Amino acid sequence: MRNMSDIIEQYLKDMIERSGNEVVEIKRAHIAEKFDCVPSQLNYVIKTRFTNEHGYVVESKRGGGGYIRITKVETHSETEYLLHLQNLIGESISQLNAEHLVQSMYENEVITYRESQIIDAVMKREILSLELPYRDILRAKILRRMITAILYAKE
Amino acid sequence: MRNMSDIIEQYLKDMIERSGNEVVEIKRAHIAEKFDCVPSQLNYVIKTRFTNEHGYVVESKRGGGGYIRITKVETHSETEYLLHLQNLIGESISQLNAEHLVQSMYENEVITYRESQIIDAVMKREILSLELPYRDILRAKILRRMITAILYAKE
DNA sequence: TCCTCCTTGACCAACTTTGACTAAAGTATA
DNA sequence: TATACTTTAGTCAAAGTTGGTCAAGGAGGA
Numbered sequence: 001m002r003n004m005s006d007i008i009e010q011y012l013k014d015m016i017e018r019s020g021n022e023v024v025e026i027k028r029a030h031i032a033e034k035f036d037c038v039p040s041q042l043n044y045v046i047k048t049r050f051t052n053e054h055g056y057v058v059e060s061k062r063g064g065g066g067y068i069r070i071t072k073v074e075t076h077s078e079t080e081y082l083l084h085l086q087n088l089i090g091e092s093i094s095q096l097n098a099e100h101l102v103q104s105m106y107e108n109e110v111i112t113y114r115e116s117q118i119i120d121a122v123m124k125r126e127i128l129s130l131e132l133p134y135r136d137i138l139r140a141k142i143l144r145r146m147i148t149a150i151l152y153a154k155e
Numbered sequence: 156m157r158n159m160s161d162i163i164e165q166y167l168k169d170m171i172e173r174s175g176n177e178v179v180e181i182k183r184a185h186i187a188e189k190f191d192c193v194p195s196q197l198n199y200v201i202k203t204r205f206t207n208e209h210g211y212v213v214e215s216k217r218g219g220g221g222y223i224r225i226t227k228v229e230t231h232s233e234t235e236y237l238l239h240l241q242n243l244i245g246e247s248i249s250q251l252n253a254e255h256l257v258q259s260m261y262e263n264e265v266i267t268y269r270e271s272q273i274i275d276a277v278m279k280r281e282i283l284s285l286e287l288p289y290r291d292i293l294r295a296k297i298l299r300r301m302i303t304a305i306l307y308a309k310e
Numbered sequence: 311t312c313c314t315c316c317t318t319g320a321c322c323a324a325c326t327t328t329g330a331c332t333a334a335a336g337t338a339t340a
Numbered sequence: 341t342a343t344a345c346t347t348t349a350g351t352c353a354a355a356g357t358t359g360g361t362c363a364a365g366g367a368g369g370a
Contacts, residue, residue, distance in 0.1 A: 317367090337344100339344080
């Protein structure tokens with residue numbers, strides 16, 4: 001018995017998968033009606049579950065014929081995908097965004113579950129134990145370096 | 156008549172067993188009501204009887220649709236070894252010693268090559284970028300936490 | 311008695327739902 | 341065109357729903 005946001009998240013991900021893992025285009029009000037919730041709940045779902053760090057790109061348009069389009073980031077080229085993530089990290093990253101990003105790597109089968117657990121462990125603010133903003137900067141440095149290790153780990 | 160905590164402990168363990176010795180997901184308030192106790196008693200039971208050392212992993216989520224999930228993990232043969240290493244690390248460790256230790260885990264087939272590369276990446280002094288002795292302390296904290304992740308990674 | 315473990319509740323933190331208000335884009339009309 | 345109206349989506353903060361922490365006090369045994 002999950003909550004509405006989880007259900008909508010799953011519904012959208014199913015749609016994306018059925019579309020051949022590419023893209024889904026919805027009408028906000030239509031989905032809201034289908035699940036009997038307020039339209040802005042869709043914005044909440046998107047903001048918390050379909051961010052860049054999660055590996056999605058969201059576009060939208062208002063007015064007549066408006067839409068929300070969610071595109072899953074291409075991961076055909078693993079190298080390109082990882083470089084993209086490193087770019088996303090930049091000089092600083094929050095724990096939450098880092099975790100989203102790690103989850104994305106796992107879901108895209110770029111890392112194993114165990115690897116995701118190992119990486120997540122280091123992302124915790126209580127482990128990095130520095131004051132902001134230095135903590136987020138250190139986290140970014142570590143995460144970028146770990147991704148580099150993944151990129152070049154050839155046995 | 157035993158105490159409430161023991162009863163709840165048994166109840167949860169029975170649930171886990173009935174699930175095929177795997178996992179149980181509960182709502183804190185619901186169990187509290189069932190046993191007519193305050194919700195925080197569940198936290199006490201979990202903290203004293205379902206720890207990692209006991210062989211359980213506990214996850215939870217707050218807010219609507221919140222839950223507490225308890226998963227039983229089988230203790231590997233290398234558990235002793237990893238606990239020993241954590242002991243060895245202590246409060247502080249140099250880059251060199253850390254690398255030796257990671258190498259040892261790899262040679263003992265407790266981690267994969269890729270995992271060793273990922274862990275090594277974070278051990279570098281230029282990544283941790285703090286002054287001594289804080290750098291060695293941070294490294295120890297990170298390494299110990301990563302080993303914990305390996306110890307209790309489900310799946 | 312003393313010590314350890316258990317129970318309880320006040321306070322806190324995280325996550326979700328809701329709706330009023332806002333902004334943008336399309337459409338009709340003067 | 342310019343303007344007004346309609347149709348969408350976006351933002352934000354308040355309220356609601358869970359679980360977490362901590363410390364004080366209680367119960368029971370050595």
